[in-house]
Amino acid sequence: MEITLNINGTLKKLNVEPRTLLAHAIRDSGLTGTHIGCDSSSCGVCTVVLDGKTAVKSCTMFAVQAEGYAITTIEGMAQGGKLHPLQQAFYDQHGLQCGYCTPGMIMAAHALLQHNPNPSEEEIRFGLSGNLCRCTGYQNIVKAVQQAAQMLQQPASSAADD
Amino acid sequence: MIPAAFEYKRPLSLEEAISQLAEHGYDARVLAGGQSLIPAMRYRLAQPAVLVDINKLPNMAYLQEENGMLRIGALVRDTDVEFNLDIHRRYHLISDVSKVVADPIVRYRGTVVGSLCHNDPSGDWAAAAIAARAQMVVQGKTGSRVEDIDRFLVDSFATSIGEGELAVEARFPTPNERTSGAYEKIERKVGDYATAAAAVQIELSPDGTIKEAGIGITAVAHMALRVAEGEKILRGQKPSMELIRAAAEEARKIADPNPDARGSAEYKKDMARVLVGRGLIKALGRLGVVVA
Numbered sequence: 001m002e003i004t005l006n007i008n009g010t011l012k013k014l015n016v017e018p019r020t021l022l023a024h025a026i027r028d029s030g031l032t033g034t035h036i037g038c039d040s041s042s043c044g045v046c047t048v049v050l051d052g053k054t055a056v057k058s059c060t061m062f063a064v065q066a067e068g069y070a071i072t073t074i075e076g077m078a079q080g081g082k083l084h085p086l087q088q089a090f091y092d093q094h095g096l097q098c099g100y101c102t103p104g105m106i107m108a109a110h111a112l113l114q115h116n117p118n119p120s121e122e123e124i125r126f127g128l129s130g131n132l133c134r135c136t137g138y139q140n141i142v143k144a145v146q147q148a149a150q151m152l153q154q155p156a157s158s159a160a161d162d
Numbered sequence: 163m164i165p166a167a168f169e170y171k172r173p174l175s176l177e178e179a180i181s182q183l184a185e186h187g188y189d190a191r192v193l194a195g196g197q198s199l200i201p202a203m204r205y206r207l208a209q210p211a212v213l214v215d216i217n218k219l220p221n222m223a224y225l226q227e228e229n230g231m232l233r234i235g236a237l238v239r240d241t242d243v244e245f246n247l248d249i250h251r252r253y254h255l256i257s258d259v260s261k262v263v264a265d266p267i268v269r270y271r272g273t274v275v276g277s278l279c280h281n282d283p284s285g286d287w288a289a290a291a292i293a294a295r296a297q298m299v300v301q302g303k304t305g306s307r308v309e310d311i312d313r314f315l316v317d318s319f320a321t322s323i324g325e326g327e328l329a330v331e332a333r334f335p336t337p338n339e340r341t342s343g344a345y346e347k348i349e350r351k352v353g354d355y356a357t358a359a360a361a362v363q364i365e366l367s368p369d370g371t372i373k374e375a376g377i378g379i380t381a382v383a384h385m386a387l388r389v390a391e392g393e394k395i396l397r398g399q400k401p402s403m404e405l406i407r408a409a410a411e412e413a414r415k416i417a418d419p420n421p422d423a424r425g426s427a428e429y430k431k432d433m434a435r436v437l438v439g440r441g442l443i444k445a446l447g448r449l450g451v452v453v454a
Contacts, residue, residue: 001170018170018213019203039163041201042353044267054241054270060200061271064170065193065217108267115245129352130265 003067007031008076016063022048022056025063026073033074033103034058037132044131045104048073055111074103077110085151086110086144095144097135104131109145118149165203169212176330179216180303184326186212192328193217194236194276197268222330231297231333232256236276240269254448255343255363256334259290262345265353278311279329281385283318284355288386290345291315291332292378293361299331306330318384341365343376344444346437350424356381357424360413360437364396364445372396377409377441382417382434389413392438401446401453410439 005012005025012029023046026034036059037045046058050069077084083091086106096102105128112119112127119127124145125138133141171190173179183190191210193199194217202208216222222237225246232253234243243249244260263269263277263286277287278298290296291311298314300307300323314322314329323329337343343363347356363376375396377389392412399405414435421427446453 017167019165019167021164021200021204024164039204041197041268044265047267055267056271057267059204060197060268062170062196062200064172065196065215111270112266127266130267 001064003064005029005063005066005071006069007071008073009070014063018062018064020063021059022061022063022066022071023058025066026058026071031073031075035100035103037100037104042132043101043104044108045101047104047107047131049107049111053111053114055108072107072110074106077106084110086113086148089144089147089151090141093140093144093147095136095141096133101131101133101135105133105141109148112145113149113152117153119145121146163204163206165200166206166209168203168210171212171214172218173214173216174218174220176219176301176328179214179219179328180301180326182212182214183328184303186214187325190214192276192279194279195239195272196276197264197272198277198280198282216328227336230336232336234274234332234334236273236328236330238274240264240272240274240277243274244269252337253334253343254337254445255290255294255345255361258343258345259286259361262286262347262349268353275329275332278314278332279321279323281315281317281319281321283383283385284359284381285386286345286347286356286359286361286380287332288315289359289361289378289380290343291334292386292388293343293363293376294334295363295376296335297333298329299333300327301330302327308333312388315385337363338365340368340373340449342445342448344441344448346441346444348433348437355424358382358417358419358430358433358437360434360441362438362441362445364442364449366449366451370451371398371400373398375409377413377438379413379417379434379438382419382430384418387416389416389438391415396442401442401451403453406439406442406453409442410435413438 037043049072190212224235250257347359361378365374367373380386392409417431417434419430
């Protein structure tokens with residue numbers, strides 16, 4: 001069946017089966033930043049954000065169900081060649097080692113900050129508890145989200161540093 | 163892993179959904195949040211011929227109080243509950259559950275009603291619904307019926323929903339100021355099935371004795387169970403550690419878990435006991451009653 005998905009502000013016409021998972025549709029459309037990790041809804045690396053605030057595991061939703069939503073993937077975070085504060089903070093804090101979980105971490109953190117712009121360390125750990133990282137031990141991921149939360153609350157200073 | 167092929171239906175009205183469900187009978191499954199069904203389909207544990215996706219039905223995402231009940235529509239997501247401050251202030255049992263269902267990302271999509279309909283032997287909401295004496299509203303072609311949760315939950319992955327019917331609402335009684343509850347869950351990691359879990363709700367009389375008690379345990383039997391004997395022990399009594407121990411022991415007696423990597427049957431039975439005890443102490447504590 002033919003569907004139209006709004007991914008990062010671009011309308012994409014896709015030909016999918018009803019059983020096509022959103023994660024596969026996104027990746028087959030050329031956006032391979034959304035990773036697939038566990039195939040069992042456990043790891044969170046395939047997380048994308050719907051309508052700017054709802055994080056979903058794109059491996060646990062059919063592509064056809066995503067019609068009508070504004071889908072944001074990791075490729076939609078940077079604007080005008082400038083990294084999103086979350087991306088910049090993961091870079092600054094070295095919030096990754098292999099990087100496989102990073103797109104999911106950033107999208108989950110993005111949704112978390114929409115609902116709680118100034119989370120405590122505990123709230124960050126709780127909010128990201130559905131996303132697995134097998135390298136970092138999470139310390140720098142948490143620091144990165146803390147930095148991003150600060151940057152997002154002071155947009156003037158973060159815009160001035162380039 | 164890719165699910166088996168299915169025919170996809172996306173009804174835009176309740177009538178259309180019911181008629182599609184009636185047409186396809188048990189070949190059809192309802193798709194709400196899909197956070198249990200889609201993984202089961204990917205593993206090919208479920209291969210429905212037809213999926214009726216109810217996500218576009220209007221007026222199904224309501225979460226409101228009416229006539230002494232909290233009405234939870236079929237499209238209320240777990241996060242709608244988790245992010246609702248009024249729920250945390252007044253519905254202590256529901257509040258506890260809303261923070262530990264699956265993991266935070268799953269909760270954005272998963273629904274309360276869908277979880278109850280799925281009736282997984284390890285479901286969190288089933289235990290809570292038992293303890294809180296919730297009801298389900300089931301819609302069919304000719305009308306709707308309201309069913310007590312004990313009648314609704316039939317067996318592992320089975321409910322009283324018949325062919326051509328759709329569960330449209332869960333109803334939890336609104337607690338008065340002398341009512342509290344708690345949910346205690348042991349899990350190896352966030353998102354894993356519970357090793358064991360217990361939901362309790364307590365209503366005190368003005369004289370401080372226990373007027374009504376509800377206890378549900380999950381992940382320790384073929385389905386979530388009511389600990390009726392434990393409830394009986396509590397009713398009419400003054401709270402004490404001895405009383406709590408006696409009531410909690412009833413949970414151990416009826417738990418009949420399968421041993422697995424999460425623990426032996428004996429361990430899980432004992433955890434059912436421990437968690438009921440902890441839940442009762444916490445619920446009473448929330449009512450200002452410190453038991454000794």
